[in-house]
Amino acid sequence: MNATTRRGVALLASGATILALTACTPATSSSADDSFTLAVPATFTSFDPAYAGDLASRVVHTFLYDKLLGEDPETGEAVSNLATSWTVTPTSAHFEIADGITCSDGSAFTAETVVRNLERMQDPEKPSPLVGSSFGGLGYTASVGENGTSVDIEFGSPVAFAERKIAEAPSMVCDAGLDDPAALETEAFGTGPYTLKKASTGSNYELEIRDEYDWGIDGASLNDEMPATVTVRMLDSPDTIINLVNSGEADAAYLSDGGDASRITGDLSTVTPSAAVSALFFNHRAGTPTADVALRQAISELVDREEFSQVVSQGAGTVADSLTSSGARCSASGEIELPSGGADAATDTLLAAGYTQSDSGAWSKDGAPVAIRLINGGGEVVGAEWIQSLLSDFGFDTVLDTQTGNDAVAALLAGTTWDVALSGYAAATPPLSLVSGAASPEGRNFSAIDNADYNVAVQTALTTGDGADCGLWQESEEIFFEGSELSPLMLTEATIASPTWDLGAGTSTFFLIPTSISAR
Template structure:
């Protein structure tokens, strides 16, 4: 199958508004009028924006700046500013150029022609050899990337470069039809030679020449904020369509997890673009100085630690947890009732996501009590799921009401992800927020089954479940969409009916953008490299 890139992204003055969460959304507003409570940074007396800076917010410090190590939403945010990938996913999952100008793809191989004129942040030309060396680090069996099997499958991959032809070839050990889409993922971002020479410095963001993307990291203060500066020599932007406006010379990203405080900053003119959740999203209803788009920032579901020695290797206990919960009450605690109730651990916009609600285990607190009474459970939850971790508190109280002995720790998202992936024996249950950056059913499955994180996979819970792994491998050989979805449906049936996961709801996030600025959201996920000043 031969793929060709789309036409280069074009700048337009057209105003576009938010659309459905599973479609691509561009958030922009005409650059007229003042914001409620104050003018924008650099605003003129007439209220029009005059600035070269975009001020935004992240919920927590990134856990890493190294692409192969990315885990959390804030890692993804900064990655898109600092690094380029071979391809990107545009609206409706169309694959378009980033560093690759064209490509030839089969189920077992991909050959990519590298665009001319691309350079690293220290001026080093990005050749086919530079790209290949970066991808070899990602593809190595010793790679720190849990996304490796999601992109390349379970076997080894051979990566070669031909600098005279400007091509990079990736050969796979077995058919893997997600290769092309996988190469749009943040973890496959191209690291320049200076970054490969200093892995520790790359992780902390301290290698100035490591970056292949449009910005460099010029200032960082843990827990406070980060400053990114546009490269004057950067020309090879991703070939997205309909990108409007001018890239900011400076992006200032502060750290703040409080949705009310972030909303205040937007409304008083001290922030320009931010994602907010919960009831504070309604504060922008009818405000013509902002445009908004609601996106499914994550899929919320219960995940169990199914490693040996943990209570939830017992399917009866897992099913009892499902019976103890009321998904409507959970959604109220997690999102203020704004989330969509899910019938899978993948959001409905993911191709082949389950829609059969009969697979879900029905709430039955009385039945749950007969099984859970006296069971000791250690729960670690991320505070971002509901105000002060209200989603986790609801789950803990529901299980406590069923007679279980619960130890709940509500922690910040960086601590939560670190503990669940690196202190694997210290927890039994968690509310998971699956981001599924690749937008595929394979991506959703990889977080709940197969290779566990301690062995280099994406699976936080450690459930291997060979029948599901076999179905996943089968799907990777099927090019017929109907057949592939049937295989994925069989896999989801096992995971949901046996309560390896308990689907709950979406975690909606509102991308909120001040007049005079814009940012695109592709397939339900924001791309911070598309932040623009439109006036």
């Protein structure tokens, strides 16, 4: 049902009233055959790919911009996009940029444009928050090759799974946007198959197909089956989105919990663009209770992953047992024994480490009660509430911080008001910048994890051969979990579903591949 075709799309987003759930009759298309409406449960922030890493913005960017490399939806391997050929190692990369690429304003996109993008991402006055996960942090160099059509990158430090990371890197902006970055707040300057037609800030984004485009993922070009316009609607909740699709007011739904797709009526075309690990992060900073490995281990033993999955996703999620998903390259899934055993095991761990429990059940150490500040840093609220109840019932004085969105992110990065955080991350490669390296705010390691043995093991894996010895990567992960540095809980897969269009293919880097969307 996922035909691979190509031609054009436009997106529209709006705050919509909640409709009565229609569960009897299949939906019909929300508009004419040449228009496609995608509903997304988030708020758009910017047309600047280097600085807007939120879900809604990235979905819109999918249609407006391109990347150096694409991703094969079947194998996950890198394929061409702006670059036609490439060589990538843990320490360097070389790209040949396709000839004839044009921007939405008709200007040429060149190797020099690529270098300008890369240099801007590590601007010392305003570095991209995504530069660490894509290029191993600041300190790389980028230059145009002698032939004028190629780009060379020398990384400042070895980058694990560099080819995959570059495929996941921010999309490339055209020169007009680089000349006037402030304009990227309201305008798009890209090379993608669609251009921005109309935007209602924060809610409605309408896109229209370009006249020419033949440098898509793996050489894809426009085709007559693609929608001429695409509308992306930003909405408040999955319930609203599902209702709109069932009523025919939207053609497709982006659902962070793939299990919700069963609530959409009709013969569904679906893609699963990404997987994420929900995990408990522990604050390792001095002075926090979770700086103690015994307490981290006890909490990890106490939280039952199967039960968490049932509470949060009604069993639709998969229990996580490593830093990545089972299908990720060099995954240690199934190879590691994580802490478990429930309240009995947690009690034994704490008593052995000198903690005491009062007759009322409250835990303390050296006369000080164990007080846990729990924050929901992007996870499901119901999951955070369940964990708070579990920790409280066990005897920890647990308070839940209910901040959301940017406020919660700011609190996580500051690291001063929380001890345990329920949060998540992409599961395709080990989240090295989140579990090692500089602590926030200097780096992305917001838990301030500093496991010296793990750091050495990672460097060994990075610098041995081509950096892809899976045995070494799995050994490094075993070392990591010996310290109960964090506790992976559940693997969830986002799903895009449509009862009226064939969605073609999607990947973790592009969500939907625009040239593969086709009319039924």
